[in-house]
Amino acid sequence: MRADLGKDPSQVSAMFDGVAARYDLTNNVLSVGNAPLWRVATTRAVDPKAGEKIxxxxxxxxxxxxxxxxxxxxxxxxxxxxxxxxxxxxxxxxVPNLVFVEADATDLPFGDDEFDAVTISFGLRNVNDPQQALREFLRVTKPGGRLVVCEFSHPANPLMRTGYDVYQRWIMPSLVRLTSSNDTAYEYLNESIGAWPDQAALAARIRAAGWSEVAYRNLTGGIVALHRGRKPGTPPVE
Incomplete structure (x- = not known):
């Protein structure tokens, strides 16, 4: 099955259930090998340290x-x-210091001021209420804590934007059929990217949710963008 841009949580969850087994392989192929590079950039932006909770x-x-x-x-x-x-x-x-929790981004099952950093990669656009999710991220982050959002965006260069559009329309569908366990789900991928706000608009949404020091930088010419923010307040003394 596939979801639509209404992003009903049950539909989106079921869609990802259907692609889970080959999800990482498909992502690596569709990103033309860039997915690991984006992951490295995101990890560096989060800047995790021993003893922190992320x-x-x-x-x-x-x-x-x-x-x-x-x-x-x-x-x-x-x-x-x-x-x-x-x-x-x-x-x-x-991985001994990693635990998995089933959770809805708009209603996180965690306490206030619990994490040193919150990050989300290629998931915010799949949430049915991204603004509520951004507020939830703020709630569970410690004062002075960090937010990093890695998400598909919009290339600024017209030539790259045209090339990316050609890739999405004509090349990606063939690659999906070869690698994915549910190729119709990836039709939603293209639709959701096209409907997603550009870099400046997303930065404004993050500020509106209460984050400060909001900034972004483009990866791969703006096909992906890294947005960062900080929760206002002084970090607690450990």
Whole structure:
């Protein structure tokens, strides 16, 4: 099955259940090998440190979570797809400081001021109420804590934008049919990227949710953008 842009949580969750087994392979192929580079950039932006507690929302199979956990930080991988969590627990069973939790980004089952950093990669656009999710991220982050959002965006260069459109329309569907266990789900991928706000608009939404020091930088010419923010307040003395 596939979801639509109404982003009904049950539909989106079921859609990701259906692609979980081959999700990482498909992502690596569709990104033309860029997915690992984007993950490295995101991990560096989060800047995890040993002893910190980090929440990775929409963590999927936990590939990004495992990257964060290599620092020695305690990482919670949250996702609302039971299928993704099941695959993630199997693949990341060797990571001792990583736990998986089934959770809705708009109603997180965590206390106030619990995490040193919250991050989400390629998941915010799949949430039915992104603004509420951003407010929830703020709630569970400690004062002075960090937010990093890695998400598909809009290339600024007209030539790259045209090339990317050609890739999405004509090349990606063929690659999906070769690699994905549910190729119709990836029709939603293209639609959701096209409907997603550009870099400046997303930065404005993050500020509106209460985050300060909001900034962004483009990856791969703006096909992906990294947005960062900080929760106002003084970090607690440990």
């Amino acid at each position: 929440l990775d929302v929409a963590a999927g199979t936990g590939t990004s979570s495992a990257s964060l956990a290599r620092s020695g930080a305690s990482v919670v991988a949250a996702d609302f797809s039971p299928g993704m969590i099941e695959v993630g627990r199997q693949r990341q069973a060797h």
